[in-house]
């Protein structure tokens with residue numbers, strides 16, 4: 001792929017992946033897992049929605065509520081300010097996408113202002129600004145710092161890519177045979193779009209402060225009766241360390257660290273640049289590749305329409 005994607009006439013850009021809203025058939029059990037095993041910290045509950053934070057400043061990185069089956073409710077991206085929210089909304093409209101919740105004032109902890117829309121494959125996306133975040137934020141060993149990235153399988157990769165690149169202002173950092181790695185700040189990627197299998201959730205990755213924390217997290221998952229489904233290893237694009245697991249109700253999860261930091265000078269590479277030698281799927285080559293279980297789980301979770309409107313945030 002050429003670098004022409006970086007030259008698209010996009011003026012406004014989202015700044016980061018802030019949080020993800022999830023649904024589980026047994027939300028209490030899921031919250032207990034995310035608090036006791038995954039090492040997030042509960043920060044409250046309102047109207048049946050539980051919020052969990054990481055050690056970074058974001059008010060929460062996950063919300064959990066009851067749905068008929070495990071589901072992705074919404075991805076929440078930050079914009080710098082209200083003017084940027086409005087500009088991003090205009091870019092979404094210019095893409096011909098349906099804005100269900102136009103820009104409006106929001107209640108905390110969701111922000112001051114924001115809008116919601118469905119992307120071309122029906123994924124629910126909110127763009128917000130002005131969330132009152134925590135004033136105290138510092139890395140703690142063995143605890144996630146923030147969301148690292150969300151990996152989404154697509155059924156119409158070209159349409160999905162156009163939305164994230166041309167409406168939300170992502171840069172395509174790298175392209176492999178299977179994925180587009182999308183960057184919105186110095187992190188090599190915060191959203192990944194698959195070329196097939198969608199629209200479903202491939203996995204959600206949480207950034208640990210270091211490799212030791214990734215490995216301690218893997219041990220804690222073992223203690224909880226869950227094996228490592230893929231890893232440990234070091235990815236090609238992003239050069240990040242990884243371990244993959246199955247969380248509650250087979251939610252595919254990743255602990256990662258050491259995500260490559262990039263700037264405007266980063267040279268994007270194409271599928272032919274990302275080829276592994278036979279028998280290899282990562283830089284280290286010490287694992288057998290993803291388990292059948294996580295490959296199957298990584299095609300099962302859909303976006304839901306339950307509770308995805310922003311009414312409850314106003």
Ligand SMILES: [Fe+2]
Pocket residue numbers: 149151203205254
């Ligand atoms: Fe990942």
